[in-house]
Amino acid sequence: MTSTDIPAGFEPHFRKAPLTDPWEPLYSRKTDRAVIIGLRLAKPHTNARGLIHGGLIAALADAAMGYSCAQATGWTTSFVTISLSIDFVGAAEIGQWLAVESDVIKTGSTICFAQCLAKADNAVIARASGTFRVVPKKG
Numbered sequence: 001m002t003s004t005d006i007p008a009g010f011e012p013h014f015r016k017a018p019l020t021d022p023w024e025p026l027y028s029r030k031t032d033r034a035v036i037i038g039l040r041l042a043k044p045h046t047n048a049r050g051l052i053h054g055g056l057i058a059a060l061a062d063a064a065m066g067y068s069c070a071q072a073t074g075w076t077t078s079f080v081t082i083s084l085s086i087d088f089v090g091a092a093e094i095g096q097w098l099a100v101e102s103d104v105i106k107t108g109s110t111i112c113f114a115q116c117l118a119k120a121d122n123a124v125i126a127r128a129s130g131t132f133r134v135v136p137k138k139g
Contacts, residue, residue, distance in 0.1 A: 007097060010038050015067070019059060028067075035067035038099040041092055041120070052092040054126075057118050060100045061086060061128035068102035069112035069132050079112060079132035086128040092120035110134050 010027035013020075020026055023045060027038045037060050039045075047053040062084050069079045092098060102116040111133060118126040 005097075006040070007038065007099075010036075013037065017063075020063070023056065030071060033068065033072040033104050034102045035064060035071050036099055036101050037064045037067070038097060041094050041096050041098050043094060046094065050094075052094075052098070052120075052125075054086075054088055057088070057098075057100075057126050058084065058086050058128070060098070061116050061118055061126065062130060064100040064102045065104075065114035065116050065128065065130040066132055068104050068114055068116075069107060072104040073107050073112070076137075078135050078137050080135050082111070082131040082133050084128065084130045086126055088126045090120070090123060090125035092125050096120040098125075108134075 009029045013026040013028045029036045045056050066079045100118045105113040115129040117124050
């Protein structure tokens with residue numbers, strides 16, 4: 001895989017946000033109950049020591065789990081993060097493909113629980129869990 005290859009099934013991410021604009025291009029792939037976010041790691045994703053920044057991984061994990069809660073509930077409601085926990089268990093390098101793969105644990109009328117793994121070229125580098133509050137959709 002070259003540094004420009006995008007894995008099969010990924011398309012340009014369907015949602016843009018000011019926070020993630022500097023990290024573009026972002027990609028995503030939807031399943032029945034999840035949204036997987038992916039990107040090719042590059043220099044803008046690094047910290048001062050040249051390592052992939054944990055804040056990038058945490059932000060993408062938060063987004064992937066929130067989108068996955070929405071996907072699992074048919075996009076009928078919106079979610080905001082109540083809590084986010086992340087454990088960093090490895091490292092990633094420029095050029096690797098980062099994929100954040102979520103699993104929705106339980107959805108309810110007020111709360112959704114999710115977890116995810118962040119993988120660099122299929123090697124787990126972080127795991128996260130999140131709790132999300134259901135909020136009314138804005139018109």
